[in-house]
Amino acid sequence: MTDPTPPIDTLLAPFHQFGVNLGLERIQNLLLALGSPHQSVPIIHVAGTNGKGSVCAYLSSILTAAGYKVGRYTSPHLVDWNERICIDDRPISTDSAIAALHQVIAAIDPTTPTPTQFEIVTAAMWLYFAQSQVDIAVIEVGLGGRLDATNVCENPLATIITSISLEHWQQLGDTIAKITWEKAGILKPNCPAIIGTLPPDAVAVVTARVNDLNCPTIWVKPAVATPKPNSTATNPLAENVLPWVEFAGVSYPLSLLGEIQLTNSALAIATIQVLRQSGWQISESEIGSGMANTRWLGRIQWTTWRGQKLLIDGAHNTAAAIALREYVDTLHTPISWVMGMLTTKAHKEIFQALLRSGDRLYIVPVPGHSSAAPDTLADLARSSCTDLEIHTHPDLIAGLTAAMTHANTHQPVLCGSLYLLGHFLKLKQTGTD
Helix, strand or coil: CCCCCCCHHHHHHHHHHHCCCCCCHHHHHHHHHCCCHHHHCCEEEEECCCCHHHHHHHHHHHHHHCCCCEEEECCCCCCCHHHHEEECCEECCHHHHHHHHHHHHHCCCCCCCCCCHHHHHHHHHHHHHHHHCCCEEEEECCCCCCCCCCCCCCCCCEEEECCCCCCCHHHHCCCHHHHHHHHHHHCCCCCCEEECCCCHHHHHHHHHHHHHHCCCEEECCCCEECCCCCCCCCCHHHHHHCCEEEECCEEEECCCCCCCHHHHHHHHHHHHHHHHHCCCCCCHHHHHHHHHCCCCCCCCEEEEECCEEEEECCCCCHHHHHHHHHHHHCCCCCEEEEECCECCCCHHHHHHHHCCCCCEEEECCCCCCCECCHHHHHHHHHHHCCCCEEEECCCHHHHHHHHHCCCCCCEEEEECCHHHHHHHHHHHHHCCC
16 A cells, blocks of 8 residues: 655645745745744854855754754755755654645645745745754755845844855856855844855955944854874764864864865854854863764765765865865876766866866766756867866766776766765665666
8 A cells, every 4th residue: 555645755846846936025924824933943044155064064963962952954955855854963754844844835825926845845944943842953045045045034143154156146146246245145133154265256245244234253264183182082983083173272073074174164163152152052072072973965975886985076066176176186096077967057167177187087967957968068078178088978877887997097986966966875775776
């Protein structure tokens, strides 16, 4: 007998047609109909181009280690919708997700504009966190900031802007200044603002905004390497196997890979310091434990495929591609890139950031999404890097299989789209790899 409860995808499918439609009126009406659950959830709000997910993962892990009940909302998901809504780093159960979605959908006023799919999920998140009585929620902006469906709280505990580079210019504007203005829309009067390393045009916009709003502001510099602590460290395992870094007088182990994590982790620590100053009880040992136990799928992550080592990373925009290239340069080996990209991405700039002479490139489509044609990407890659062996394949398994035949001389790396990574992880999960 089949389960009469429809899966999450089925419930959300009718709303997919409304696409990306930035604006707050629909989500505000929906939340009002649900009893304004967002008003009972203290939040940390996180915007930026790259690093949002890692910062959210660090914060939720530390706060959970400190004994708080912590909600976390991120997007997109890699394998299934449940990943987006977590409490204490555990994804929402399918039954709980479906119950919340049914409540949200039932609250839609048919005489008003229909909410988008993201707005439906966001409303379900607020409802679930409120009903679960979380102590705090770490909320990642979906797209932009000012008009994003998560931007409905007037008094967040802290706001974070992780980084700024050109992305989603179709919706946010075609300059760094315009994009920054949209992302800085999460800043609120007198609310602490924690800001990462930004380009000069972005610094100018954020500086003007925090001054206008009287935001206490921390401009974060990257953490720096520090000697491992002595044997009294909270987490002996972390002491043995993880690098240790220091920011603002706090030393901690770094569990996520890549140079960019020096900044991402510092953003999280700076935010925790803000919370501590306002009375939240978070010890340095809990910070160390939370940092050591942080996990974030699909971002410079080592895994295996058919018994061989494989590095996976989204690298879906230029800044992320630069960060990935910085990491693979530390491997001191040529790379076999297995890549697929969406049509909306900066293909040429991503190729220029990643590809080097002597590498191999295996281009595949991104299934289920608006994928750039592999042959078109191959032509672009040829013009971006000389002395590069390029192949196109009809699907991911074929591309990975071909790349793995050279794993003894070229390290295989899968990247180019978080959706492609999600497809890969689902193949692994179902054992169809």
